[in-house]
Structure formats: C-alpha cells, structure tokens
Amino acid sequence: MSTFTSPSTDGKNGTTNRTMNGTMNATTHGAGNETTRHPRLSGMTWLVWRQHRAAYWTVLAATVLCVAWMIYQRAQMMDFLHAYGFPAKNLDDAGKQFDPYSGAFTSVTTGLTAIPVILGVLLGAPLFAGDLENGTAKLIAAQSVSRNRWLATKLALTGLVVTVTTVTLSAVFAWWWNPIKPHYTDIDWTSREFFNTTGPAPVALSLLSVFGGVLIGVILRRTLAAMVVTLGFTVALQMVWGHFKLSLGDIVTATSKPISPGGMITFPEVPRTAHVIDTSYVSGSGKLFDLTTCTDTLSEEATTSCMKKADIVGGSIDYIPISQMSSMQWFGASTLFALTAGIVAFLFIWGRKRLV
Incomplete structure (x- = not known):
C-alpha cells in the first residue's frame, strides 16, 4: 500500500525533503561516477562474452598457467647457466647436465605447437555452428541487432582473446629461449617446435585456424561435424606451412x-x-x-x-x-594474415546470409 504526502510548508518538513532529495541526487551522481570509473561490457559485447565466457576464461587461465611455468623454468635454467659458467664455457660441452632444461623446452613447445589446432577446433568451429544448430541464430536475427554487428562482435572478441593469448605465450617463450638461442646447437630453430612458437608465427597460425574453423562451422551448420573438419583443416595447415617455411629464407x-x-x-x-x-x-x-x-x-x-x-x-x-629467422617468420605470417583477412571478408560478404 502506497501513501502520498502532500507538499508541506512546514520548515522542518521542507528541510527533510530537501535533505532526502540531496541524498538521492548525490547517490545517483556517485553511481554515475562509479560506472564511469569502472566500465563494464554492455550490449552485444556483453552478450557474446557471456555466451562464450567458459571457453574464453579457459583459454586465458591456461595461458596464465603456461606463462607461470615458463617463467619458473627460465629461472631454473638461468641459475644453471650462471653456475656452469656460461657463456665463457661452451654449452655444447654441458652434455647431460643440460638435459633437464632441454626436456623442459620439449614439453612446453609440444603444447605450444598444438595451440592453433586446439583453438581452431574448440573455439573457432563452434562459434557460429552451435547457434545455427540450436536455433539461437534465428532468435538473434529477429532482434533489432543486425547480423553484421553480431558477426563483427563475435569475430572481434574471439580474435582479441586469441591474439592476446598467442602474443603473450610467444613473447614469454622467446624470452625464455633467447639466452641460449645463438649458442646451443642441439636446438634446431627451423623445427616447428621453435619456428612456430615465437614471433608472429603462432599468432598468424592461430588466427587462420580459428577463423577457418568459423567459416567451416557456418558452412556445415553442425557443431560436431565442423569440429571434425576443422581438425583436418588445421592439421593440413600445419603440414603445408612446415613444407614451405624454408622457402621463406634466402639460401x-x-x-x-x-x-x-x-x-x-x-x-x-x-x-x-x-x-x-x-x-x-x-x-x-x-x-x-x-x-x-x-x-x-x-x-x-x-x-x-x-x-x-x-x-x-x-x-x-x-x-x-x-639471423633470417625473424624476417622469415614475418614474411610467412603476412601471408597467413592476408588469408585470414580474406576469410573474414568472405564471412561478411557471403557468410552473413547463412546466419539464420
């Protein structure tokens, strides 16, 4: 039951009303300032993040754990190098003493090389295939939001997560490897474990794998089928890249x-x-x-x-x-980025028609 109080001319009541109004205004103004100080996702960005937050948070959490592990391993390696007398002493003469640190490289690089495949299958393929399969796409198409905006938001947010993840892992791994990079001959820098995990190479491979998986999902419109085909696509991409990467350098x-x-x-x-x-x-x-x-x-x-x-x-x-490693990676990555841009353009020109 609500009550209505008529305006009062009493000085005390007038003071009380003015105080309450001032408090409400101050609270509202403070809330507005708080919103300004702490921006939050809203609209379509919030919807996309909430829909895929489990996958995004899993990727980001795995990245943090991997970075922490590489930082720990680098600290262990640097302690050994200082105690060994590197670089005054040749690291090739360390023999089995360096095996634990070489083994750490192997275990980490094996996981890093699988990142484009994992992201393509688990993040790219279901991005739109799930919405098309369960009918969510029709519901969104019936709203006031355009398909272009929906497509752009999903691709941009997913691309941002993939880029942040791969750039961070690439930079930290390069930081770990750099002290011995020009000295340790037992590590082949042209191998996929090292060439594909540093510089722009992992970023370009991951983005092409993910957006290629998105296109496959839009075409097939079935999540499981899209994931299987994307697995084949990402593996084939790795094989083709490995076959042509040496041609990127000058002999x-x-x-x-x-x-x-x-x-x-x-x-x-x-x-x-x-x-x-x-x-x-x-x-x-x-x-x-x-x-x-x-x-x-x-x-x-x-x-x-x-x-x-x-x-x-x-x-x-x-x-x-x-010394040609960096230029080879950038040259190859520029080709992969161009292919990725072509897939994105194709999704906007042709793929958006299938998002219903």
Missing part, C-alpha cells in the same frame, strides 16, 4: 677454396646455429657433385683418382643463418 652458399690436386678436400665453416640444407663437392668449373661421388671405390688410391677425374677441388654448403 646462403659457402664454398671452400680450391686446393692442390691430390690434396685433402675441405669444407667451409658455417655459423654454429645455421640450418644446413645441402652439402656437396665442387669441381674446378663450379659443378656440384653429391657426397656419394667416388664412394664405391675400394681403395684410397682409387678414390683419389676418381676425385681427380671429376676435377673435385673443394666443398660447398648451402645454409640459412639463424
């Missing part, structure tokens, strides 16, 4: 100087951490011969005679120095 050829006929064949020195692509003999005219040349002879004299007949005077090594 450097080092050739030993010609020696006197009958002398020992020597090979040129290359940087310690260089990735050797090919090694061969070279003749006086510059022709290259495989290392199996003259190996079918039965005696040293016959081998020497074979070498003289082929006019082999030295050795040649084709390699890619580790």
Whole structure:
C-alpha cells in the first residue's frame, strides 16, 4: 500500500525533503561516477562474452598457467647457466647436465605447437555452428541487432582473446629461449617446435585456424561435424606451412677454396646455429657433385683418382643463418594474415546470409 504526502510548508518538513532529495541526487551522481570509473561490457559485447565466457576464461587461465611455468623454468635454467659458467664455457660441452632444461623446452613447445589446432577446433568451429544448430541464430536475427554487428562482435572478441593469448605465450617463450638461442646447437630453430612458437608465427597460425574453423562451422551448420573438419583443416595447415617455411629464407652458399690436386678436400665453416640444407663437392668449373661421388671405390688410391677425374677441388654448403629467422617468420605470417583477412571478408560478404 502506497501513501502520498502532500507538499508541506512546514520548515522542518521542507528541510527533510530537501535533505532526502540531496541524498538521492548525490547517490545517483556517485553511481554515475562509479560506472564511469569502472566500465563494464554492455550490449552485444556483453552478450557474446557471456555466451562464450567458459571457453574464453579457459583459454586465458591456461595461458596464465603456461606463462607461470615458463617463467619458473627460465629461472631454473638461468641459475644453471650462471653456475656452469656460461657463456665463457661452451654449452655444447654441458652434455647431460643440460638435459633437464632441454626436456623442459620439449614439453612446453609440444603444447605450444598444438595451440592453433586446439583453438581452431574448440573455439573457432563452434562459434557460429552451435547457434545455427540450436536455433539461437534465428532468435538473434529477429532482434533489432543486425547480423553484421553480431558477426563483427563475435569475430572481434574471439580474435582479441586469441591474439592476446598467442602474443603473450610467444613473447614469454622467446624470452625464455633467447639466452641460449645463438649458442646451443642441439636446438634446431627451423623445427616447428621453435619456428612456430615465437614471433608472429603462432599468432598468424592461430588466427587462420580459428577463423577457418568459423567459416567451416557456418558452412556445415553442425557443431560436431565442423569440429571434425576443422581438425583436418588445421592439421593440413600445419603440414603445408612446415613444407614451405624454408622457402621463406634466402639460401646462403659457402664454398671452400680450391686446393692442390691430390690434396685433402675441405669444407667451409658455417655459423654454429645455421640450418644446413645441402652439402656437396665442387669441381674446378663450379659443378656440384653429391657426397656419394667416388664412394664405391675400394681403395684410397682409387678414390683419389676418381676425385681427380671429376676435377673435385673443394666443398660447398648451402645454409640459412639463424639471423633470417625473424624476417622469415614475418614474411610467412603476412601471408597467413592476408588469408585470414580474406576469410573474414568472405564471412561478411557471403557468410552473413547463412546466419539464420
């Protein structure tokens, strides 16, 4: 039961009313300031975050745990390096002493290389496929929000989570690896465990995997089917990337100087951490011969005679120095970013018509 009090001319009542009004105004003003000081998600952004918050928080929490583990492992490695006397002492002579730290690299890089696949299957594929399968897309299409805005918000928020995650992991892992990067030859920097987990490579691979999964989900409109196909797509992407990544660099050829006929064949020195692509003999005219040349002879004299007949005077090594790693990653990543942009554009031009 509500009551109505007529305005009073009594001084006391007037003072009370003015005090209450002032308090309400101050409270409202304070609430407005609090809202300004602490912005919160609202509208479509809030809806998308709430719908996928379990997946987003899982990804972010896993990132924090992985970062903490890498920071701990780096501290352990640096303690060992200081006690060992690195870099004054060659790390290659450490042998089994460095095995625990090398094993830590292996365990972490195995997980990091799987991130694009995991994000593509578990985050990209169900992003719209679930809404299309259970009818949520029709409900949203019936509202005042346009499909373009719905599509843009979902893609932007998901892309932001993926970018923050992969950039953080890439930066921390590079920070962990950098102290021994130019010195430890047992680590192949061209392997997917290291090339795909530092710099822009993991970011580009993850975004293409996720948005490729989104497109697959929009086409198939079934969550489970989209996840299975996306798994195949992300694995194929990793294989193609691994096949072409070495072509991103400029091959450097080092050739030993010609020696006197009958002398020992020597090979040129290359940087310690260089990735050797090919090694061969070279003749006086510059022709290259495989290392199996003259190996079918039965005696040293016959081998020497074979070498003289082929006019082999030295050795040649084709390699890619580790100094090209960053430029190779950026060159390859730019291609992957362009493909990702093409998928996003295709989703807006054609895919939005299927979001009902």
